[in-house]
Amino acid sequence: MDINETIKSQLNDNPVILYMKGSPQAPQCGFSAKTVQALMACGERFAFVNILDNQELREALKVYSSWPTYPQLYINGELVGGCDIILEMSESGELAKMVKEAAKQAEA
Numbered sequence: 001m002d003i004n005e006t007i008k009s010q011l012n013d014n015p016v017i018l019y020m021k022g023s024p025q026a027p028q029c030g031f032s033a034k035t036v037q038a039l040m041a042c043g044e045r046f047a048f049v050n051i052l053d054n055q056e057l058r059e060a061l062k063v064y065s066s067w068p069t070y071p072q073l074y075i076n077g078e079l080v081g082g083c084d085i086i087l088e089m090s091e092s093g094e095l096a097k098m099v100k101e102a103a104k105q106a107e108a
Contacts, residue, residue, distance in 0.1 A: 003060040011077040014047035015102040019061055020071040021052050028052060031083035035071045038090035042099040075102045 001009070010017060016039070022028030024036045028050075039046050051058040051070055062068050065079045073080045075098050080086065089095035 003056050004064060006057065007061060007064050010047070010049060011074055014074075015076055015106040016044065016046040016099055017074050018046055018048045018071055019051050019074075020048055021050070023050055024048055029070075031069075032071045035073065035083050035086050038086050038095060039073070039099065041090065042096040044099050044103040046099070075099065076105070 018024075018032075018035060018039060020027065020032040020035065022032055024040070027033035027036055036048075049057070051061065058070075061072065065072055067079060067082065069082055071082060071086075073082075073086055080089070080098070086095060089098070
């Protein structure tokens with residue numbers, strides 16, 4: 001499977017997925033840590049991929065998403081954004097609404 005197929009598979013298999021540096025329990029940068037906190041506050045499960053473990057994935061995802069930085073949050077296969085966007089959405093309540101809706105659709 002080529003790297004773009006891997007990305008598509010991860011996005012299809014996970015309604016909420018965060019590409020980040022490190023893991024939710026041990027983020028490797030402040031932006032990833034803040035994004036994880038915002039996601040965890042939504043109260044739903046989410047998948048994550050540590051982009052530091054796979055250089056090929058890290059580079060390919062930047063091209064795939066046309067987004068040069070990490071973390072990158074995807075909901076229902078669509079790029080939502082990075083840390084600043086996620087924090088704004090968290091403050092407005094929009095993030096929790098989107099995450100809960102994606103979780104509900106995944107259960108159906």
